[in-house]
Structures are given as structure tokens and as C-alpha cells.
Amino acid sequence: MTLATVRRYRPTRNPTTEGEAVVVGGSMAGLLAARILADSYREVTVIERDPTPTEPIARRGVPQGRHVHLLLEAGRATLEDLFPGFGEELARRGGVILDGSRDVMHHQEGDFLADGTRQFPLYFATRPLFEHVVRRRVADLDAVTFRSRCQWTDYLVDGSATAVTGVAVNTAEGHSEELGADLVVDATGRTSRTPTWLRAHDYDPPATDEVRVGMAYSTACIERPVDDRQMVLAAPSPELGRGGSTFPVEDGGRLVTLFGLHGDHPPTDEDGLIEFAADLPVGHFERLLETRTWLSEDIAHYPFPTSIRRRYGDLERFPEGLLVVGDALASFNPIYGQGMSVAALEALALHHALANGSREDLALRFFDRVEDIVDVAWTLSVGGDFAFPQTEGPKxxxxxxxxxxxxxxxxxxxxxxxxxxxxxxxxxxxxxxxxxxxxxxxxxxxxxxx
Ligand SMILES: Cc1cc2nc3c(=O)[nH]c(=O)nc-3n(C[C@H](O)[C@H](O)[C@H](O)COP(=O)(O)OP(=O)(O)OC[C@H]3O[C@@H](n4cnc5c(N)ncnc54)[C@H](O)[C@@H]3O)c2cc1C
Structure with a gap:
């Protein structure tokens, strides 16, 4: 499902608010789930093991946060629906709004693509700023409470383990605590422990597709003059499995991310990164890295060995009162920039799954809706990955x-x-x-x- 085919957000759909929900993981997917749940639950508690940053800074629990994060149109439009004025607020805090048709230089298959035929807005910011603006808006909701430096350790279950009834956590003060909930949402990212937990409680874990791309990202932030506003994208090819992406962000910065598939990894030293950039089919990356002042003290590095898809929608048995969202459900090769936008579309799926007021079979109905969203993103990204003959996994x-x-x-x-x-x-x-x-x-x- 895509923006054109998904049912959009309708604010008046869930008029009754009752019960308590817990969201585990306060990153993009968790925050967006909390935004939706606040329409239907009296109390929504977001459990996050990191401290809540007061400023938009990279967090330990989101190590990918220092790398370029592109917000696709499906995500942008959905965030605007969920948080009216989102783009304005982002821009007020230094985010940059470009025209996706003319301000993006997209190099693929030997040349730059022509300009598009219509203007559309693309929002650019660091990943911490995107999250910061979303978190601030979610924090404004009366129903939502944040518990930071609070680590999920277990799900609580009813006597027959057919329903999750809450979570066990280690609190900021170092105590164990149990929180009851009518609904628990796992938004802990790609290292989610729900599959292991299911196995330990006599459920089948979801079948998991893994597609090996052997990729890594290296990113530097460099200085940007005010009028330097373009995005440049150099897509990798089967002949040269490396590429790059650079765009303007807040605070006079420009992120420059280089990446390589199947072991051709960008280095983490300045000279090495410039040398790596020199082999790209366009000169922009090398030029930028060589001539601009570097704002970042070091080069951020992130290895991404495999895309992972957990097929919860295929399970015959799943405990009531538990959902899984975001990267915990599917984590895509990041060069396609899908994660945050898929999380946004999943939030819409949750909104509509809750819309009839019934909480019965919520997980099944949610996973069913989400399957169509993940399917599109997975087919696009994994399909692209298999253009490289070294890619391994279910094709x-x-x-x-x-x-x-x-x-x-x-x-x-x-x-x-x-x-x-x-x-x-x-x-x-x-x-x-x-x-x-x-x-x-x-x-x-x-x-x-x-
Ligand atoms: C290198 C890289 C580049 C990317 N680029 C893009 C891009 O261009 N565009 C895009 O849309 N997406 C991109 N993504 C994907 C994007 O980062 C994620 O899809 C997005 O952050 C949503 O993830 P999430 O919220 O599900 O999980 P995460 O962002 O991984 O967050 C999980 C959260 O759960 C918390 N947590 C984990 N365990 C516990 C626990 N036990 N108790 C309490 N809290 C816990 C963590 O601290 C963290 O805050 C990229 C990913 C990578 C790796």
C-alpha cells in the first residue's frame, strides 16, 4: 500500500478513549504509534531506555541517527496529517524544504535523471530533528506520558498466556516495576526480542526473510552556505556497488553519506573517505568533502548486513494485547529511505484497525493491513538489492x-x-x-x- 491507496487519517474516527496502552521504544515508530493510540486510549505510556534529549541530538538507542534520513512523500504527507504544521515547525527549527522535482540531482544508470513534471515539497533535516519535532508534538497530547531511562525486560501475561497484560521494566532508579496495559506495542527496532519471547511462551515466532546486502554507511557533516540547498544522490550499480547521498540540514550543515554494498565499505578516516568518494560517478561528493569545513569531529559509521522482514501476518496464533511496529517488523536497506515513512503508514493502519472501536483480534487485523504496506516497500528495496549478483536471500x-x-x-x-x-x-x-x-x-x- 502507498499514499495513493492507503486510507488517510480521519481525526474524528475514534471518539471513545478508554484503557491503557504501553509503547516500548520512543523512536519514530513508537512515537507515531503513541500519537494514534492517544485517540483511543485514556493513558498511553512510552517506555524508552535512553534519556529524553531536550535538544535534537543523536541518541545511543538510535545509532543510525547521524546518517542521512530522507523522508519520502508518503511519510511527509502522513506526518502533516498527524501533526498539522509539521513542516512549518521543522523549518522554524532550521529544517530545509526543497522542491523534489528540481532541487534533487539523481544520478543513476550513467547520468542524471531529467527534472520532474510537478513541484512537490521534500523536507530535509537531521534524523534527530525529525524525531525531536515529532516527540514534542506527541508530548503535547494529554494522554501521553514518557518514561525515559526505562528498559523493557519482559511482557506480562494472563494465566493461560493467551494475552499480554503489560510489561516488566527496569526503571531509571534501577528498580523492577510492572506496568499493566490493555495493549502493548513493540517499537524497539530491528533487535526486537518479541520473536524470542514468543518462542519461550510456546508460540511460533514469525518466519523471517533476511536479504544479505553487506552494506555500510559513513557520514560526515560539513559546512553549508545559505544558498547551497540541493540534494545529490548517486545510486550504486552492479558495476560499482557504492554510492552517496548529500543534502542540506539545519544549523548550516550538509550531511554527506557514502555507502557501499557487499563489503565495499566506506572508511572512517577523512583521507580514506575522500578517496572512496573519488570513485563515484559524480564529482560532487569528493569536491564537497575536500573543499568544505567539516563540522563533525568524526565520521559516523553504520554496518547494515541484512534487510529483515518478520512475517507476523502469517502467524496462526498471536497473543491478544500485543502489536509490533516499525523496524521490529521490517528493516529495509536504508538507501531507499523507507523506514520512517513505512512507520508513518503503519500508524495509519493502526488508526483504521482501531476505528471500529473493537479491540478483539486487533493484532490480526493490524498485521493484515500492515502486510500490504510492508510488501510494497520490501518489493521495491529487495528488488533493487537483487540487481547486485552477490545479494543473497529469498528473491x-x-x-x-x-x-x-x-x-x-x-x-x-x-x-x-x-x-x-x-x-x-x-x-x-x-x-x-x-x-x-x-x-x-x-x-x-x-x-x-x-
Ligand atoms: C544507516 C541507516 C540509514 C537510514 N536511513 C533512512 C532514511 O533515509 N529514511 C528513512 O525513512 N529511514 C531510514 N532508516 C530507517 C530508520 O532509521 C528507521 O526505520 C526508523 O528509525 C524507525 O525505526 P523504529 O522506531 O522502528 O526503531 P529504532 O529507530 O531503531 O528505535 C528503537 C527504539 O527502541 C528503544 N529500545 C530498544 N530496546 C528497548 C528496551 N528494551 N526498552 C526500552 N526501549 C528500547 C531504542 O532506544 C530506540 O529508541 C535508516 C536506517 C539506517 C540503519
Whole structure:
């Protein structure tokens, strides 16, 4: 499901608020779940093991936070629905709003893609600033309480272990405590322990797809003059499994992230990173790193060996009172920039799953809705990953043929604005991938070149 096909947020849908919910993990997926639950539950407690930062700074529990985080159109529009004025607030705090059609230089398949055919806003900020603005808005909700430096240790269960009835935590003061809840949401990210917990309580854990991409990110933040506002993206190719992404962020900064797949990892020293950049098909990255003042003292590094998808929707038995969201459900190759936007669409799925007021079979109904959202993101990212012959794991059917078609579409997009538009809308999770196969697009891709 994409922005075009998902049912959007309708504020008046859940008029009754009763019961208590606990969200474990106060990062993007957890905060967005809390935002939705505050419409339906009297009390929503967000448990987070990190201290709550008062400023937008990177946190220990979100080590990916120092790397570029692109917010796709599906995420941007949903955040605006959930937090009206989100973009304005982001901009007030230094975030940058660009035109996704003209301000993005996207290099793939040997050249830059043509400009798009319509303007659309893209919000740029560091990942900590995105989270900060969302957290501030969630904190304004009467129903929501934050418990920071508080670590989840276990789920509480009823006598027959058919329902989760709360959580056990270690508090900031170092005590064990039990919190009862009608609903618990696991938003602890890709290292979620719910599968292990299920196994220990005689449930089947979800089947897990793992696709090995052997990737790593290295990121520096450099100085940015006020009028330097473009995003540059150099996509990797099967011939050169390295790429980069750079865009403006708050406080006069520009993040420069370089990445490499299947072991071709960007180094963590300045000279090494510049040398790595020199091999990219566009000179922007090397030039920026060489000529600009560096604001970051060190180079952030993040290894990302595999994309992971846990198929909770296929389980026949699952305890009542428990949901899993965000990276705990599926963690995608980050070069496609999907995680925060998928979390936003999942929040919509939760909103609609709660909409009829019934909490019965909530998990099944939620996982069912979420499956369609994850499916699109997974097919796009994993499909792209299998363009690299070294990628290992379950390959979606038809991937090779699709990749050949997309490769041709991209080459044609170098000077066809309609094709670039169609491609970017799919990449932004705005429209379904099937739109790339509509007759007028097919014709533009396959027609003989004059
Ligand atoms: C290198 C990299 C780059 C990325 N780039 C992008 C991008 O460009 N665009 C995009 O949309 N997404 C991107 N992502 C993905 C994005 O970061 C995540 O999808 C997003 O943060 C949502 O994740 P989450 O909230 O599910 O989990 P996380 O962000 O991993 O947060 C989990 C939270 O749970 C807390 N926690 C964990 N265990 C416990 C416990 N026992 N008790 C209490 N709290 C606990 C952690 O402290 C943390 O706050 C990228 C990811 C990586 C790795």
C-alpha cells in the first residue's frame, strides 16, 4: 500500500478513549504509534531506555541517527496529517524544504535523471530533528506520558498466556516495576526480542526473510552556505556497488553519506573517505568533502548486513494485547529511505484497525493491513538489492525481469520527464509500483528510440 491507496487519517474516527496502552521504544515508530493510540486510549505510556534529549541530538538507542534520513512523500504527507504544521515547525527549527522535482540531482544508470513534471515539497533535516519535532508534538497530547531511562525486560501475561497484560521494566532508579496495559506495542527496532519471547511462551515466532546486502554507511557533516540547498544522490550499480547521498540540514550543515554494498565499505578516516568518494560517478561528493569545513569531529559509521522482514501476518496464533511496529517488523536497506515513512503508514493502519472501536483480534487485523504496506516497500528495496549478483536471500518472483525493465526506464528518464516523474512517485511510496507498467509508461519505456 502507498499514499495513493492507503486510507488517510480521519481525526474524528475514534471518539471513545478508554484503557491503557504501553509503547516500548520512543523512536519514530513508537512515537507515531503513541500519537494514534492517544485517540483511543485514556493513558498511553512510552517506555524508552535512553534519556529524553531536550535538544535534537543523536541518541545511543538510535545509532543510525547521524546518517542521512530522507523522508519520502508518503511519510511527509502522513506526518502533516498527524501533526498539522509539521513542516512549518521543522523549518522554524532550521529544517530545509526543497522542491523534489528540481532541487534533487539523481544520478543513476550513467547520468542524471531529467527534472520532474510537478513541484512537490521534500523536507530535509537531521534524523534527530525529525524525531525531536515529532516527540514534542506527541508530548503535547494529554494522554501521553514518557518514561525515559526505562528498559523493557519482559511482557506480562494472563494465566493461560493467551494475552499480554503489560510489561516488566527496569526503571531509571534501577528498580523492577510492572506496568499493566490493555495493549502493548513493540517499537524497539530491528533487535526486537518479541520473536524470542514468543518462542519461550510456546508460540511460533514469525518466519523471517533476511536479504544479505553487506552494506555500510559513513557520514560526515560539513559546512553549508545559505544558498547551497540541493540534494545529490548517486545510486550504486552492479558495476560499482557504492554510492552517496548529500543534502542540506539545519544549523548550516550538509550531511554527506557514502555507502557501499557487499563489503565495499566506506572508511572512517577523512583521507580514506575522500578517496572512496573519488570513485563515484559524480564529482560532487569528493569536491564537497575536500573543499568544505567539516563540522563533525568524526565520521559516523553504520554496518547494515541484512534487510529483515518478520512475517507476523502469517502467524496462526498471536497473543491478544500485543502489536509490533516499525523496524521490529521490517528493516529495509536504508538507501531507499523507507523506514520512517513505512512507520508513518503503519500508524495509519493502526488508526483504521482501531476505528471500529473493537479491540478483539486487533493484532490480526493490524498485521493484515500492515502486510500490504510492508510488501510494497520490501518489493521495491529487495528488488533493487537483487540487481547486485552477490545479494543473497529469498528473491521475489519476477525480480530479474522487473529490474531489466526499471533499468531501461531509468536510462530513458535521463531525458524523459514523464518517466522520471512516474519513477520518483513510486520511489517516494506515493504511488504503487504497478503504475510503472501502465500502458502510457510501458510505451515510453519500450518504444524504439528515434
Ligand atoms: C544507516 C541507516 C540509514 C537510514 N536511513 C533512512 C532514511 O533515509 N529514511 C528513512 O525513512 N529511514 C531510514 N532508516 C530507517 C530508520 O532509521 C528507521 O526505520 C526508523 O528509525 C524507525 O525505526 P523504529 O522506531 O522502528 O526503531 P529504532 O529507530 O531503531 O528505535 C528503537 C527504539 O527502541 C528503544 N529500545 C530498544 N530496546 C528497548 C528496551 N528494551 N526498552 C526500552 N526501549 C528500547 C531504542 O532506544 C530506540 O529508541 C535508516 C536506517 C539506517 C540503519
Amino acid at each position: 521475489p518472483r519476477g525480480t530479474d525481469l522487473t529490474n531489466r525493465y526499471i533499468s531501461r526506464l531509468l536510462r530513458r528518464s535521463h531525458d524523459d520527464r514523464v518517466l522520471r516523474e512516474a519513477f520518483v512517485r513510486v520511489l517516494m511510496m506515493e504511488r504503487p509500483p504497478t503504475t510503472l507498467f501502465s500502458p502510457h509508461i510501458l510505451w515510453r519505456v519500450l518504444k524504439p528510440k528515434m
